[in-house]
Amino acid sequence: MAKYRNNLPQLNGKTVLTDGGLETVMVFQEGIDLPEFAAFHLLGTAEGRQKLSDYFVPYVDIARASGTGLLLESFTWRASADWGDRLGLSRREIEQVNRDSISFLQGIRASCETDDTPMVISGCLGPRGDGYDPGELMTVAQAQAYHAHQIDTLADTAADMISALTMNNVEEATGVALAARAADIPVAISFTVETDGNLPTGQSLKDAIAEVDAATGASPAYFMINCAHPTHFEGALAGLDRVQGLRANASRCSHEELDNSEVLDDGNPVELGQQFVALMRDNPQLTVLGGCCGTDHRHIAEIGQATRMAA
Numbered sequence: 001m002a003k004y005r006n007n008l009p010q011l012n013g014k015t016v017l018t019d020g021g022l023e024t025v026m027v028f029q030e031g032i033d034l035p036e037f038a039a040f041h042l043l044g045t046a047e048g049r050q051k052l053s054d055y056f057v058p059y060v061d062i063a064r065a066s067g068t069g070l071l072l073e074s075f076t077w078r079a080s081a082d083w084g085d086r087l088g089l090s091r092r093e094i095e096q097v098n099r100d101s102i103s104f105l106q107g108i109r110a111s112c113e114t115d116d117t118p119m120v121i122s123g124c125l126g127p128r129g130d131g132y133d134p135g136e137l138m139t140v141a142q143a144q145a146y147h148a149h150q151i152d153t154l155a156d157t158a159a160d161m162i163s164a165l166t167m168n169n170v171e172e173a174t175g176v177a178l179a180a181r182a183a184d185i186p187v188a189i190s191f192t193v194e195t196d197g198n199l200p201t202g203q204s205l206k207d208a209i210a211e212v213d214a215a216t217g218a219s220p221a222y223f224m225i226n227c228a229h230p231t232h233f234e235g236a237l238a239g240l241d242r243v244q245g246l247r248a249n250a251s252r253c254s255h256e257e258l259d260n261s262e263v264l265d266d267g268n269p270v271e272l273g274q275q276f277v278a279l280m281r282d283n284p285q286l287t288v289l290g291g292c293c294g295t296d297h298r299h300i301a302e303i304g305q306a307t308r309m310a311a
Contacts, residue, residue, distance in 0.1 A: 002121075003109075004160040008186060009069045009118045010244065010287040011221060015307050016069035016120060017300060018247055018290025019059045023077075025296050026051065028264035036086055038078035040097045043104060052104065058297035060112045066304035069118040071288060072108060074101040077126035077165060080150045095153050098123065102157040122188075123154030125164040127172060134169045134201050140215065143175025148182070155183035162187040165247070165292075166227050168200040170208050174215045181219040188245060188288070190224035195254050197236035205236045205243075213242070227255075227292045229267075230275040237283050245288030246279065248272065250295045258293065266294045273302025280310040 010016045023039050026032045030051065034041055042048030052075070063070035076098050078087075084094035102121060109119040128146055129135045138146065151162060162180050164187060167173040173189045180187035191199055191208060198204050203211075209223050224245030225233050229252045237243060250267030251258060258265070272295070280286050289307065291299045 002158050002160045004118065004120050005186065008120060008161060008221065010071075010120070014069050014118065014287065016071050016118075016288050017059070017063050017066065017304055017307070018071045018073060018288065019056065020291035020295035020297065020300055021250070021293045022055065022073075022075065024264060024293050025055065029296065036078055036083055038083065038087060039075040040079055040101055043075065043097070043100050049104070053108070056108055059300060060108075060117075062297065062301050062304045063117050064114065066307050067116060068304065068307055069120060071120045071122050071163075071290070072105040073122050073163060074098070074105060074124045074154075074159070076101050076150070076154070077124045080126065080128065080147065082128055082146075083126075091149070095149075098150060098153045099157055102154065102159050106158050120160050121158055122161050122163040123151075123157070123159035125150060125154075125162055125176060127166055127168060137169055137171050138175065140171050140174045140178070143172040144178045145175075147176050148179040151176070151179045151183050151185065155185040159185070161185060161221065163190060163224070164188065165190045165224075166192045168192055170199075170201075170203065170211045173208070174212050177212060177216045177220050181216065186221040187219075188222050188224050189220045190226045190245065190247065192227040192255075193225060193233050193236065194228075195232045197233050200255070205233070206240060209240065209242050222288075224288060229253075230272070230279060234275075234279060237279070241285050243283070244285050246276070246286060247290045247292040248276075248295070249293045250291065250299055251293070264294055266296070267299075269298040269302045272299050273306045276303045276306040277309055280306060
């Protein structure tokens with residue numbers, strides 16, 4: 001049963017940390033092959049499940065030390081129909097992947113949650129295509145129909161919410177929001193932006209949020225930014241109270257540069273923490289804080305320190 005679906009701590013003023021870049025940690029630091037960058041493969045073996053368990057240990061410790069909550073994000077960014085087809089999985093198998101991922105996180109919450117560190121389970125949703133390239137845009141109706149299967153599956157689990165990460169166009173984000181509303185599960189829409197602070201389509205973050213809200217009756221619980229460095233979006237946040245979450249990249253590189261890189265750019269964890277201090281000072285509505293590509297527990301520890309400084 002979902003524990004916080006109707007009472008998300010991050011909507012009630014509680015700061016909630018996330019983990020870092022799970023996929024980049026596993027690929028570049030652990031040397032694990034993840035076909036199509038799909039982390040759910042790790043659920044298929046005892047060794048993989050142990051890697052996932054070990055991965056979350058420092059994040060639990062950081063959240064407790066920081067006095068924050070912890071958002072447990074499922075390993076299902078690639079667990080939708082088209083990606084399942086590429087990986088040779090049937091619809092039933094991809095559905096089970098979503099369910100198993102949430103069950104795994106239930107075990108972590110059951111053993112690690114405390115009153116001071118609530119643990120929100122989030123069903124992670126990714127774009128139908130490339131997160132960095134909008135490609136051929138779907139209509140809103142097409143996006144809603146495509147994502148509804150995964151959202152309906154996650155809504156039938158203990159997931160408290162949906163996090164739609166790396167959304168790069170308004171039509172897909174709107175379709176996701178409508179599908180989540182129909183499934184009666186809270187959704188956070190997380191856009192990615194380029195180095196100029198705009199979506200890959202060229203649309204401003206402000207206009208994108210306004211368009212999604214207008215088309216959905218402001219149904220998303222909140223908006224986020226992920227898979228971008230603070231220097232890319234710090235100037236785009238002014239006046240955007242609907243943006244309550246940030247999952248930043250470690251690297252200052254553009255998406256194109258990251259796509260073409262064969263090595264991990266893990267940036268500067270201390271500097272990233274300091275940048276979060278400034279972002280939180282200027283945007284007090286931010287309650288969901290964490291990392292994306294290239295980040296690991298070192299970066300989240302610095303972000304946790306930033307939350308203590310901002311308190």
